[in-house]
Amino acid sequence: MNYRSWIVPPALRDFHEGRIWLKEHSPFAQQDIERALQHHYVQVLPGIQTIPSIKCNRCHNQNRHQFILFDCAKCQKTCVYCRHCIKMGRVSSCTQLMIWAGPRFIKQKKHTFHWTGQFTLLQRKAADEVLASVKQRRSHIITAVCGAGKTELLFPTVYYALCQGLRICIATPRTDVVLELFPRFQRTFPQTTIHALYGDAPKQEGYAQLIIATTHQLYRFKQAFDVMIVDEADAFPYVFDDTLQQAVQKAKTAIAPIIVVTATPSQKLLSQFPTVQRSFIPKRYHNHPLPVPQFSALWRYEKCFRAGKIPRKLKKWVEHQLAQQRPFLLFFPTIELMLVAEPLFQAMESTIVAVHAEDPERKEKVLQLRQREVKGLLTTTILERGITIANVQVAVIGAESAIFTASALIQIAGRVGRHVDFADGDILFFHHGITAEMDEARAEIIKYNKEGFSE
Amino acid sequence: MNKDITHCLLCAQRIQAVISWRILLTKQFPPTICDRCMAQFEDSSCAFAIYKYNEAMKVYLHQYKFLQDIALAKVxxxxxxxxxxxxxxxxxxxxxxxxxxIERTFSHVEELLKAACIPYIQLLEKTTTETQSTKNREQRIQVAPLFRLIAGRQVEYQDYLLFDDIKTTGTTLQHATTILLDAGAKNVRTFTLISG
Structure with missing residues (x-):
């Protein structure tokens, strides 16, 4: 006898709902997938579409240079694949992408909200404004200085959306930020299933109503989220990569509001939001002004490092920090120059270490600085955001380099004085000539302070 | 599609074209990866391979063979x-x-030769779908023949050169060499891109 009906394995539905996934890479048995196909619970579309123009159906890349033709042994003809999202498993014209179209997960509406913190007046105002926007399903932008407590003011909005049975995504360009946000949200919403998605993330069971993901992971979702929050929207590579911005649009439903959280919005981004949909917090939570960067000329610093010497001014500054027992961060424009300088600083103080993006011990080294096991860190722009160390002093070496844009410099300056007990600190831009970006960063910080303390 | 490569295939940085007498006067393939990525690969110390297996090579092979990024055959x-x-x-x-x-949609060793414009012929076929990389040393050495001659192909009394992507214990190449010598080859040498 042939059973016509078929009960969908819950795990299959939980995983595939909202996801756009390579059919052959599904973690479930192929026969279950075929079964779901017969019941029209799964929609299938080709990996690459060529009409009207070539486009990868997963990452929506349309750059012709990133499509590669090849003789496919499977189809015995010429196929094409997308190199843009190759790291997530190859999508070619002969692979099938599957989208769940079957019964949906019945979302929980009971959630607990466990947070004992207090909002400042400004935070309360911004949090209410965001919540009002989300209730009306309109997008919103939050601009807040570094250290204003941006994450907390999302809590009421997230709680409201969860209780409405909406699916929420918090996306950010940086893996570090995902790793930092995930435990905070887990503590605040202890009964909610939350998944953290990033490259090499461990497998997580069940259906997550709240997902914290890197923006790259959004390539793998389609019309999945009812509320989309983009944190640190000014970070590299999000601002420069159009496909990432498209991915955010693709991953949410057509009517879902987007909440953008940023410290340094571009004029172009700001102009997309009417005034009622903007919130601005020019003050830190501890009610102290932002430390204003100081410029200090360090002529031909590069030559000096290569000659095996630390420039005099910089050496004096570092010696001062060491004498005062204050942890410090030195930002370098390139990994290469940083590695040249590393042994020179180690000769001064043996516990100074360098950390860069490909460093496997990156997390440990930052922790060592926090615990005062190392006295100072040499770093590149990877530590420009998302790290909080009490009483840290910061110097940027070669602040005139192209990599230090105004928004990067504002972020770097934002590392200083975040703790209520150490609300002030040194932020020095050592330079070989002042750039417009440096001036802009300084002017912007002064402007924030003016706005925050005008009354 | 498949135009000139302007960005490094590995790190996506723009490739800085350096003009030198060698490039002007000799015929060379244009570079496909940047100098920084190229410097990550170590030359092999043995005469039967070009590169050593290191971290950069591991990443390269992963993307080429397992993520099936055929463009990397040109590197x-x-x-x-x-x-x-x-x-x-x-x-x-x-x-x-x-x-x-069929599963991988291409033969990675042949693609390397095709990308380099090197003519080759095929006389052998593989008998098992098992991979060497899943076995340990003992298991690798004690197995039934991995290859056989393709029916109808003749091995002539000539020099042959076997080419593979990577050599770890040498079992694969040893099996293939034996088949060719037994079938009447004059001499069989081996060469790999990477020595393990």
Missing amino acids: FRQQIHAHFRKERAIIIPIPMHPLKQ
């Missing part, structure tokens, strides 16, 4: 071409099992 085309340009023996790439080839 070493200049080096492979330079090595085989004056080769007089008949070059035979180590074959893949037909089922495995």
Whole structure:
């Protein structure tokens, strides 16, 4: 006898709902997938579409240079694949992408909200404004200085959306930020299933109503989220990569509001939001002004490092920090120059270490600085955001380099004085000539302070 | 599509074209990866391979073979071409099992030679779908023949050169060499891109 009906394995539905996934890479048995196909619970579309123009159906890349033709042994003809999202498993014209179209997960509406913190007046105002926007399903932008407590003011909005049975995504360009946000949200919403998605993330069971993901992971979702929050929207590579911005649009439903959280919005981004949909917090939570960067000329610093010497001014500054027992961060424009300088600083103080993006011990080294096991860190722009160390002093070496844009410099300056007990600190831009970006960063910080303390 | 490569295939940085007398006067493939990525690969100390297996090579092989990024076949085309340009023996790439080839959609060893414009012929076929990389040393040494001659193909009394992507214990190449010698080859040498 042939059973016509078929009960969908819950795990299959939980995983595939909202996801756009390579059919052959599904973690479930192929026969279950075929079964779901017969019941029209799964929609299938080709990996690459060529009409009207070539486009990868997963990452929506349309750059012709990133499509590669090849003789496919499977189809015995010429196929094409997308190199843009190759790291997530190859999508070619002969692979099938599957989208769940079957019964949906019945979302929980009971959630607990466990947070004992207090909002400042400004935070309360911004949090209410965001919540009002989300209730009306309109997008919103939050601009807040570094250290204003941006994450907390999302809590009421997230709680409201969860209780409405909406699916929420918090996306950010940086893996570090995902790793930092995930435990905070887990503590605040202890009964909610939350998944953290990033490259090499461990497998997580069940259906997550709240997902914290890197923006790259959004390539793998389609019309999945009812509320989309983009944190640190000014970070590299999000601002420069159009496909990432498209991915955010693709991953949410057509009517879902987007909440953008940023410290340094571009004029172009700001102009997309009417005034009622903007919130601005020019003050830190501890009610102290932002430390204003100081410029200090360090002529031909590069030559000096290569000659095996630390420039005099910089050496004096570092010696001062060491004498005062204050942890410090030195930002370098390139990994290469940083590695040249590393042994020179180690000769001064043996516990100074360098950390860069490909460093496997990156997390440990930052922790060592926090615990005062190392006295100072040499770093590149990877530590420009998302790290909080009490009483840290910061110097940027070669602040005139192209990599230090105004928004990067504002972020770097934002590392200083975040703790209520150490609300002030040194932020020095050592330079070989002042750039417009440096001036802009300084002017912007002064402007924030003016706005925050005008009354 | 498949135009000139302007950005590094590995790190996506723009490739800075450096003009030198060698590039102007000799015929070379244009570079496909940047100098910084190229510097990550270590030259092999043995005479039967070009590169050593290191972290960068592991990442490269992962993206090329397992993520199936065929464009990466071009990365070493200049080096492979330079090595085989004056080769007089008949070059035979180590074959893949037909089922495995369908699964991967291409034969990675043949693609390396194609990208380098090196002519080759195929006389062998693989008998098993098992991979060497899943077995340990003992298991690798004690197995039934991995290859056989393709029905109807003749091995002539000539020099042959077997080419593979990577050599770890050498079992694969040893099996193929035995088959060719038994079938009447004059001499069989082996060469790999990477020595393990």
